Amino acid sequence: MSPSPDHDRLEFWEEQAQRLHWDTRWNQALDWSDAPFARWFTGGTLNVAYNCVDRHVEAGHGDQVAFHWEGEPGDTRTITYAELRSEVCKTANALLSLGLRAGDRVAIQLPMIPEAVFAMLACARLGLPHSVVFGGFSPAALRSRIEDAGARLLITSDGQYRRGKAEPMKALTDEATGHTPSIEHVLVVRRTGADVPWTEGRDLWWHHLVDTQSAAHRPEAFDAEHPLFILYTSGTTGKPKGILHTTGGYLTQAAYTHRAVFGLDPDSDIYWCTADIGWITGHSYIVYGPLANRTTSVMYEGTPNTPHEGRHFEIIERYGVSVYYTAPTLIRTFMKWGEDIPARYDLSSIGVLGSVGEPINPEAWRWYRKHIGGDRAPVVDTWWQTETGAVMIAPLPDRPDVKPGSARTPLPGISAKVVDDQGREVGKGESGYLVLDQPWPSMLRGVWGDDDRYRETYWSRFPAQGYYFAGDGARYDEDGDIWLLGRIDDVMNVSGHRISTAEVESALVSHSAVAEAAVVGASDATTGQAIVAFVILRGGATVRETDAGRVVAALREHVAQEIGPIAKPRQILTVPELPKTRSGKIMRRLLRDVAENREVGDVTTLADASVMDLINAGLVGET
Numbered sequence: 344m345s346p347s348p349d350h351d352r353l354e355f356w357e358e359q360a361q362r363l364h365w366d367t368r369w370n371q372a373l374d375w376s377d378a379p380f381a382r383w384f385t386g387g388t389l390n391v392a393y394n395c396v397d398r399h400v401e402a403g404h405g406d407q408v409a410f411h412w413e414g415e416p417g418d419t420r421t422i423t424y425a426e427l428r429s430e431v432c433k434t435a436n437a438l439l440s441l442g443l444r445a446g447d448r449v450a451i452q453l454p455m456i457p458e459a460v461f462a463m464l465a466c467a468r469l470g471l472p473h474s475v476v477f478g479g480f481s482p483a484a485l486r487s488r489i490e491d492a493g494a495r496l497l498i499t500s501d502g503q504y505r506r507g508k509a510e511p512m513k514a515l516t517d518e519a520t521g522h523t524p525s526i527e528h529v530l531v532v533r534r535t536g537a538d539v540p541w542t543e544g545r546d547l548w549w550h551h552l553v554d555t556q557s558a559a560h561r562p563e564a565f566d567a568e569h570p571l572f573i574l575y576t577s578g579t580t581g582k583p584k585g586i587l588h589t590t591g592g593y594l595t596q597a598a599y600t601h602r603a604v605f606g607l608d609p610d611s612d613i614y615w616c617t618a619d620i621g622w623i624t625g626h627s628y629i630v631y632g633p634l635a636n637r638t639t640s641v642m643y644e645g646t647p648n649t650p651h652e653g654r655h656f657e658i659i660e661r662y663g664v665s666v667y668y669t670a671p672t673l674i675r676t677f678m679k680w681g682e683d684i685p686a687r688y689d690l691s692s693i694g695v696l697g698s699v700g701e702p703i704n705p706e707a708w709r710w711y712r713k714h715i716g717g718d719r720a721p722v723v724d725t726w727w728q729t730e731t732g733a734v735m736i737a738p739l740p741d742r743p744d745v746k747p748g749s750a751r752t753p754l755p756g757i758s759a760k761v762v763d764d765q766g767r768e769v770g771k772g773e774s775g776y777l778v779l780d781q782p783w784p785s786m787l788r789g790v791w792g793d794d795d796r797y798r799e800t801y802w803s804r805f806p807a808q809g810y811y812f813a814g815d816g817a818r819y820d821e822d823g824d825i826w827l828l829g830r831i832d833d834v835m836n837v838s839g840h841r842i843s844t845a846e847v848e849s850a851l852v853s854h855s856a857v858a859e860a861a862v863v864g865a866s867d868a869t870t871g872q873a874i875v876a877f878v879i880l881r882g883g884a885t886v887r888e889t890d891a892g893r894v895v896a897a898l899r900e901h902v903a904q905e906i907g908p909i910a911k912p913r914q915i916l917t918v919p920e921l922p923k924t925r926s927g928k929i930m931r932r933l934l935r936d937v938a939e940n941r942e943v944g945d946v947t948t949l950a951d952a953s954v955m956d957l958i959n960a961g962l963v964g965e966t
């Protein structure tokens with residue numbers, strides 16, 4: 344990165360920061376003297392929870408709804424900003440009563456219930472960095488995250504609803520906390536009413552401890568660089584990294600991007616981000632960004648097809664959702680279920696659609712805009728990462744993206760480049776590595792407890808230029824707009840031709856028979872790598888055995904026509920499901936294991952670990 348970051352850019356971010364309430368104003372926008380360890384808004388102090396909650400109540404918006412919450416079984420809860428303030432204060436007082444003090448770490452493994460938000464904000468209010476662990480993760484995944492962060496408290500629930508069933512949670516977290524001596528207490532929310540194992544003295548019910556606390560609490564201001572949370576990356580490529588985010592810069596960019604990317608108006612919009620809070624999208628775009636902007640949000644606990652496949656559309660209709668933010672994997676699932684399902688609901692409130700998590704295939708983009716967006720709502724595709732903390736590259740809604748699939752530019756205040764091996768910017772029509780060449784306010788401040796891994800993972804690819812390398816490939820089109828190509832590890836080398844998995848997947852999905860596709864490069868004696876595709880057929884795997892061969896042949900031909908004969912998959916396997924992380928990303932490394940006939944690797948961060956068994960079982964006898 345250039346030693347003296349661009350003056351206008353810093354000024355831009357100082358302007359954005361002014362929309363927050365600071366107890367002490369900063370004296371320097373950015374201190375980059377210890378690069379790559381950034382310090383933003385040095386000397387400034389603020390309280391994140393005050394900014395997300397109290398100040399809106401003080402400004403007369405206490406009656407505005409913060410969350411329309413909808414439980415999977417159909418129970419609902421409406422939480423105004425005034426109620427949110429008292430819940431957060433009670434929770435904060437409860438945590439104080441347990442002896443927790445600023446700097447102590449708190450692990451949270453909860454379903455998508457309001458207490459998850461109260462818990463995060465109470466931690467933020469007290470300066471307790473939280474580590475939220477996805478509700479579907481195994482005891483082993485929870486244990487390693489508790490150990491890595493040295494958490495003193497775990498907040499969890501008795502159970503959780505998943506696909507219409509009450510599943511245990513506390514019984515599982517006990518398997519983890521049985522081995523984590525740093526945990527002094529386990530605070531348990533009652534959600535399903537299940538019987539739970541109980542350790543006297545350690546375990547506490549939320550409704551006993553929190554509900555009896557005073558609803559008054561005075562927030563303390565923390566340094567702009569005080570740690571706000573640790574969040575482990577989804578582990579698509581390897582062992583999850585504990586990404587550290589801090590206070591002032593993070594909140595500034597989360598709030599700014601949320602407002603700008605969705606053109607959000609807090610007085611009229613009803614906003615719904617379908618992510619899980621265990622993912623960075625849940626942190627920045629369910630909790631911190633929207634609340635800092637005084638948004639009215641929908642929060643939904645469950646799966647999209649419980650009790651029926653129209654659940655999301657029913658919720659959009661009921662609350663009049665105007666901004667809907669989801670992931671391509673869900674859009675493709677909706678496509679698979681059929682367009683007649685959204686057609687049964689009134690979706691006319693939708694004004695802006697968002698997408699995040701992976702490149703969105705042009706086919707899915709068009710379907711999304713047509714069947715959910717009434718052919719009028721702009722689709723904003725947002726590129727970012729756990730590490731970037733907030734959106735970095737996206738078309739703004741007032742510049743509707745007319746390139747499905749999608750062309751994008753860095754947001755104001757952000758600088759990104761596509762470069763070659765040597766770090767030289769590539770030309771129009773060329774592809775290379777996506778790098779961030781200027782620091783940004785919500786950038787990660789490190790990998791928890793591992794400075795060397797931070798430098799090595801993110802800053803060692805282009806040391807001369809000091810670029811942050813994101814791990815993704817991208818291409819400039821003829822207008823100089825950026826197209827994301829997916830991870831560089833996902834670029835295949837077939838007989839010397841570089842082909843991205845995303846390209847072949849998009850070609851497959853553009854065929855009417857295909858609902859979803861995942862493509863990997865498997866080592867091949869003649870071509871170096873060969874393309875192996877896993878496809879889910881539309882309408883489920885209902886193709887009769889005798890038809891399967893014909894469909895596969897047609898698909899190979901289709902890919903050859905869309906991209907070229909070189910991209911023809913060597914093998915196409917029809918499967919009932921694909922292995923995905925909680926954020927909906929396909930875990931290609933597991934499919935590579937299958938394609939190369941290896942034992943399947945670490946599945947602990949899969950949303951549903953049984954999928955690999957399904958795939959393996961289905962493959963018997965196929966070629």
Ligand code: ATP
Pocket residue numbers: 576577578579580581582583584623698699700701702703724725726727728729730813814815827828829830926928
């Ligand atoms: P790990 O780093 O542990 O392998 P991960 O990268 O899957 O996990 P996340 O931080 O959740 O964890 O995902 C960020 C990645 O998701 C990006 O690097 C990119 O590959 C992909 N991504 C996110 N949004 C988009 C998008 N709009 N277009 C293309 N790719 C995207």
Ligand code: MG
Pocket residue numbers: 576728814
């Ligand atoms: Mg990553």
